[in-house]
Amino acid sequence: MNDRxxxxxxxxxxxxxxxxxxxxxxxxxxxxxxxxxxxGPWHWxxxxxxxxxxxxxxxxxxxxxxVLAALVILxxxxxxxxxxxxxxxxxxxxxxxxxxxxxxxxxxx
Amino acid sequence: xxxxxxxxxxxxxxxLLKPIHAQAMxxxxxxxxxxxxxxxxxxxxxxxxxxxxxGLRDESRFRSWFFATLLSRHRSRVRRxxxxxxxxxxxxxxxxxxxxxxxxxxEEERIRAQRAARALSGLPPVQREAIVLHDVEGFSVEExxxxxxxTLSAVKSxxxxxxxxxxxxxxRHGLRNDTAPNPESLTAGAMAWPGKERxxxxxx
Numbered sequence: 001m002n003d004r005x006x007x008x009x010x011x012x013x014x015x016x017x018x019x020x021x022x023x024x025x026x027x028x029x030x031x032x033x034x035x036x037x038x039x040g041p042w043h044w045x046x047x048x049x050x051x052x053x054x055x056x057x058x059x060x061x062x063x064x065x066x067v068l069a070a071l072v073i074l075x076x077x078x079x080x081x082x083x084x085x086x087x088x089x090x091x092x093x094x095x096x097x098x099x100x101x102x103x104x105x106x107x108x109x
Numbered sequence: 110x111x112x113x114x115x116x117x118x119x120x121x122x123x124x125l126l127k128p129i130h131a132q133a134m135x136x137x138x139x140x141x142x143x144x145x146x147x148x149x150x151x152x153x154x155x156x157x158x159x160x161x162x163x164g165l166r167d168e169s170r171f172r173s174w175f176f177a178t179l180l181s182r183h184r185s186r187v188r189r190x191x192x193x194x195x196x197x198x199x200x201x202x203x204x205x206x207x208x209x210x211x212x213x214x215x216e217e218e219r220i221r222a223q224r225a226a227r228a229l230s231g232l233p234p235v236q237r238e239a240i241v242l243h244d245v246e247g248f249s250v251e252e253x254x255x256x257x258x259x260t261l262s263a264v265k266s267x268x269x270x271x272x273x274x275x276x277x278x279x280x281r282h283g284l285r286n287d288t289a290p291n292p293e294s295l296t297a298g299a300m301a302w303p304g305k306e307r308x309x310x311x312x313x
Contacts, residue, residue, distance in 0.1 A: 005279075006279055007225075007228070007275055007276065007279050009221060010221040010222070010224050010225035010228070011225050011244060011245050012221075013217075013218045013219075013221030013222045013225065014139055014221070014222040014225040014226060014229075014245065015135075015139070015245050016218060016222070017218055017219060017222035018135050018138040018139050018144065018147065018222065019131070019135045022130075022131055022134050022135060023134075023148070024130075025123060025126055025127055025130040026123075028130070028134065028148075028151065028152060028155065029119070029122075029123060029155065031152055032152040032153075032155045032156050033119075035152060035156065048185075052181070055181075055184075056258065059257075059258045059259050060258065
């Protein structure tokens with residue numbers, strides 16, 4: 001027993017010490033129900049929910065990617081972007097006159 | 110909430126909790142700096158589990174579901190500024206009998222537990238959880254991954270990093286494969302993590 005590493009022995013001692021004098025379940029439930037709910041004001045509750053959501057997203061990369069994609073789609077479908085800004089403008093150029101050949105057209109374009 | 114629903118929900122929670130009560134409560138103590146802190150964490154987790162119980166569909170997964178709730182409450186408490194932090198020196202002072210069940214000195218057990226608690230308290234919460242659940246409680250890596258809500262490789266990484274930090278902690282205090290601990294070298298003051306202990310709390 002004594003040749004075990006100190007860490008292992010300390011963890012075993014922690015296991016043993018922390019398992020002693022455990023209150024039974026009924027006592028624990030009774031004490032828990034008597035506690036004043038530590039909820040705080042309503043905005044703290046909302047903040048907690050948001051933090052929990054962020055945490056669960058952060059720990060699941062696939063969910064995070066899906067949420068990001070959904071957000072992008074949502075933003076793209078909500079934010080108004082004009083047709084002209086997306087497709088550009090049609091520009092028609094008409095040149096009239098004598099002596100306009102390929103060279104001149106290229107220079108104007 | 111109707112009081113009959115309320116009572117039924119408590120009954121359901123008690124039925125589900127009964128088989129895992131001792132292990133879950135002991136785990137809560139091991140995650141915290143003291144017995145009182147651990148009991149407090151466990152009560153908070155029970156209340157939280159009660160709040161969320163209607164969302165539990167598969168009761169066969171209750172154990173990992175409850176432990177996940179426990180870990181979530183643990184991290185919330187770590188983030189929360191503490192007003193009533195219990196010093197580790199008094200963390201396991203409740204018991205006073207001189208000799209342990211296997212004949213070992215209770216004082217030695219207490220000092221060792223105190224030292225382990227101090228070493229664990231210097232780890233980031235997620236690494237501490239992984240070490241406690243896997244190395245102390247004996248849960249498999251898969252079970253820890255489910256409880257922590259991360260991948261297997263993330264748990265393995267947390268275990269490796271956590272063990273390495275614990276190893277360094279013990280080496281720093283000249284403890285490797287020695288036999289009985291020297292009580293003078295194990296006093297809480299002599300076993301402090303360098304720098305700010307709380308600075309570890311947020312990182313992963």
